[in-house]
Amino acid sequence: MDDFVRNKLSEWGLSMLIETFKDQEINEGHFYNLEDEEIKELIPKVGPRKTFKRQFKLLKVLPSTSEANDTRNMDMDPREESSQCQSPSVKRKRYNSATEESMCTVKDIMKEVEMKLQNEEKTKLNGFLKNKISDLETRKRKLVGVFGRTGAGKSSLINAIVGEKNLLPSGSVCACTSVTFKVEANNDSKKYEAEIEFIKKEDWKEELWFYKNLLDDDDDDAREKLTALYREDWKSKSVEELMDRKYFREIPEFLTWNKKTLKCESAEELSDKIVKYVSASNEEEDAVRQYWPLVECVTVRLPNKDLLQHVTLVDLPGNGDRNKSRDNMWKKMVGSCSTVWIVADINRAVAEKEAWEILQNANSLMGNGGECQRIHFICTKSDDVGVQSGAAVRDVVLKRNQVAKRKVNAEFKKQYPQCSKQFSFEVFTVSRNEFIERKHLQPDETEIPKLRDVLQSLNNNHSEALNYVSGARGILSLIQGTRCRGVADSKMQAFSILEEKMRHELKVLQKTINEIYRTFERCLTEGVKESQHSCKGHLKSLLHPVGKKGSAFHKTLKFAVKNNGVFKAKNGRKKNINMTLSSKLTGSIDEEFRMTFPNEDKSGPFKDAIDSFSLDTEGMIKTYKDVDLQLHFLKTEEDKLKTKLQKIIREDKKTVYSSLTATIEENMQKCYTDAAKITGVGSLENMRRTITDHVHDKKDTMFQMAKDNMLKQLNKLKEKILETLEETLMESIELSLWTDDCSFPDVSGELDMMETFYSQLEANPNPN
Numbered sequence: 001m002d003d004f005v006r007n008k009l010s011e012w013g014l015s016m017l018i019e020t021f022k023d024q025e026i027n028e029g030h031f032y033n034l035e036d037e038e039i040k041e042l043i044p045k046v047g048p049r050k051t052f053k054r055q056f057k058l059l060k061v062l063p064s065t066s067e068a069n070d071t072r073n074m075d076m077d078p079r080e081e082s083s084q085c086q087s088p089s090v091k092r093k094r095y096n097s098a099t100e101e102s103m104c105t106v107k108d109i110m111k112e113v114e115m116k117l118q119n120e121e122k123t124k125l126n127g128f129l130k131n132k133i134s135d136l137e138t139r140k141r142k143l144v145g146v147f148g149r150t151g152a153g154k155s156s157l158i159n160a161i162v163g164e165k166n167l168l169p170s171g172s173v174c175a176c177t178s179v180t181f182k183v184e185a186n187n188d189s190k191k192y193e194a195e196i197e198f199i200k201k202e203d204w205k206e207e208l209w210f211y212k213n214l215l216d217d218d219d220d221d222a223r224e225k226l227t228a229l230y231r232e233d234w235k236s237k238s239v240e241e242l243m244d245r246k247y248f249r250e251i252p253e254f255l256t257w258n259k260k261t262l263k264c265e266s267a268e269e270l271s272d273k274i275v276k277y278v279s280a281s282n283e284e285e286d287a288v289r290q291y292w293p294l295v296e297c298v299t300v301r302l303p304n305k306d307l308l309q310h311v312t313l314v315d316l317p318g319n320g321d322r323n324k325s326r327d328n329m330w331k332k333m334v335g336s337c338s339t340v341w342i343v344a345d346i347n348r349a350v351a352e353k354e355a356w357e358i359l360q361n362a363n364s365l366m367g368n369g370g371e372c373q374r375i376h377f378i379c380t381k382s383d384d385v386g387v388q389s390g391a392a393v394r395d396v397v398l399k400r401n402q403v404a405k406r407k408v409n410a411e412f413k414k415q416y417p418q419c420s421k422q423f424s425f426e427v428f429t430v431s432r433n434e435f436i437e438r439k440h441l442q443p444d445e446t447e448i449p450k451l452r453d454v455l456q457s458l459n460n461n462h463s464e465a466l467n468y469v470s471g472a473r474g475i476l477s478l479i480q481g482t483r484c485r486g487v488a489d490s491k492m493q494a495f496s497i498l499e500e501k502m503r504h505e506l507k508v509l510q511k512t513i514n515e516i517y518r519t520f521e522r523c524l525t526e527g528v529k530e531s532q533h534s535c536k537g538h539l540k541s542l543l544h545p546v547g548k549k550g551s552a553f554h555k556t557l558k559f560a561v562k563n564n565g566v567f568k569a570k571n572g573r574k575k576n577i578n579m580t581l582s583s584k585l586t587g588s589i590d591e592e593f594r595m596t597f598p599n600e601d602k603s604g605p606f607k608d609a610i611d612s613f614s615l616d617t618e619g620m621i622k623t624y625k626d627v628d629l630q631l632h633f634l635k636t637e638e639d640k641l642k643t644k645l646q647k648i649i650r651e652d653k654k655t656v657y658s659s660l661t662a663t664i665e666e667n668m669q670k671c672y673t674d675a676a677k678i679t680g681v682g683s684l685e686n687m688r689r690t691i692t693d694h695v696h697d698k699k700d701t702m703f704q705m706a707k708d709n710m711l712k713q714l715n716k717l718k719e720k721i722l723e724t725l726e727e728t729l730m731e732s733i734e735l736s737l738w739t740d741d742c743s744f745p746d747v748s749g750e751l752d753m754m755e756t757f758y759s760q761l762e763a764n765p766n767p768n
Helices: 003-011 015-023 028-032 036-042 046-061 088-118 124-134 154-162 201-214 220-230 252-256 267-278 324-336 353-366 390-415 448-458 462-481 488-543 551-562 577-596 605-612 617-621 625-676 683-737 748-763
Strands: 142-147 180-185 192-198 260-264 295-302 311-315 337-345 374-380 424-429 566-568 574-576
Touching (some): 003 028, 036 046, 046 088, 088 462, 088 748, 124 462, 124 683, 142 353, 142 448, 154 374, 154 448, 180 324, 192 252, 192 267, 201 220, 201 551, 260 267, 267 295, 324 337, 324 353, 337 353, 337 448, 353 374, 374 390, 374 448, 390 424, 462 625, 488 577, 488 605, 488 617, 551 625, 551 683, 574 577, 577 605, 577 625, 577 683, 617 625, 625 683
Parallel strands (some): 142 311, 337 374, 374 424
Antiparallel strands (some): 180 311, 192 260, 566 574
């Protein structure tokens, strides 16, 4: 027996077992490899054995930080690599796997504690504690948005990334330019599953009316949609006839607006089943009916994909969709992506208009209106060269990769000089063929492994694990603290100090936010003046486009007024009258907004002000040792609350920013409605005049209303922050310092384990 075993048994409160382990000559190497039967033989009593097994499991899933970690391998599997020999990505994967396993143990502990509380008397404190345990589960998947035109290689890229050769047939994903396609891990089953969400039946009927009445001769997208679902029937049948149930026999879920679920044993089988829901087929007219025009989103879940356990790949259409529900989902998804991948053929990367237009169209949604931190430009088909010799191919590929990276970086800086302040930008090159089929490729020939590393880093679960354990430790501290009586004076004094401190800190925070409010007010005042001055010119450029006159523009404008001011220009770019009118307003606050609400969550006035808020419970522990457990709980509550507030700010800032354009759109509704009713000779000029006159009459109030609404949203965010802090902390202070309950279970053992686990997590940061 060595000191390691003796110390562990003492640390776990099992000193009575030291002699037993000594008699059996168990050293550190044997200790780590004890089997269940051996443990049962060594520790026949149930109580000590349960304590040992719980601590033992915790110890094995996340090793201690002592140097003994490297010496306990006398019985280790020789196939295990030493950490020094592992690449950063392998280290990260192994670490995340170990942390996930250990978190299962921690969550099991908290489930047992919750069960114990269920057996106690139903008091206010009891309910409070159970709610706190439920609130520990707050993890959110990180979204990686994938953009790129059909044929750019998105399907092959996704297949290679997730390691599924037959998941997506080449060119299939979002070929219809409207379906949102998500790929994530199936954490609940070993099946390959797809969940299909349809648009509303009423929305499709309205969309059909648009197509039947306002279809442009050159609107290929609309024709493709109608032909996919109806074949040639759409040309001769009315809207009512096209809504007949016979067209939807295979998808009754569409008629009832339910989700359709498919389950398969393999990726290939699932791919065959979902293709008609995501892909515009190239087959002849007698092909199988396709349903992608009715689909809003398809979510594919793959078994045994640790890389996607907390990450979702979202294949996004480039410009949203004229269907309102699909367009709203598109905006929401783009705004929720923490990372965006732009995929383009390496031969056309710099000249690929669609790739750069995607950045242009989605920039505000990803930036100030979203939470994107990283943009990755992925050049595909890097090995598509005409040289036959293996060595020559490699030389050409490497040289072209370097040239492509340099040119794309230069183009990004040229077109988006301001974006470098908000997003990190990196260029990757990947081979034409799937990496999983080309094992001989070197890392500098294809960067699929680097992209997997990107996902693995996003999949990092260290901070979430640390937050979970910190919260659990606080809850256990409060439970144990409520069992102590006879410290009424200490509680009363601590309560008074904390209440006074909270009032003071809230005033300081309110003052800081008020200063931010006044800054935005000054910026928006200038924005209103610029908007009033420039709106006439902006409107003229939209209503009188160069190169498109008379009847050629009539249907376009007719569609725009029936679609809330949104339409496609001749060059295919999406135009939005409301965004154009609000551009000076958003421009007036863009820089200030970016600095106030940075997407990386590492700085900014709001975050700094919240981080500065403190009840100083740690400092009070030295003076009020009788209530140290309660003060520990309040410290963890404060930390958890700050994390929650950062999430609130990240979500609500999207509403604050988008409120400018939303207010303009609301003010423009009347003229859109009036213009949509105009028919007959001269209707184009009458529609133009209706819109122009409306903007002229409204410009003195419309832009001011947009300013006022944004400031109102900003003020609502301030009130939410202050109220959340005050109400949550006050409840925690009152219940923790004014309540005793000796009937609560003794959780000292669980608390010791949580302290140990927290210390281990703090000392073992995620490997780089």
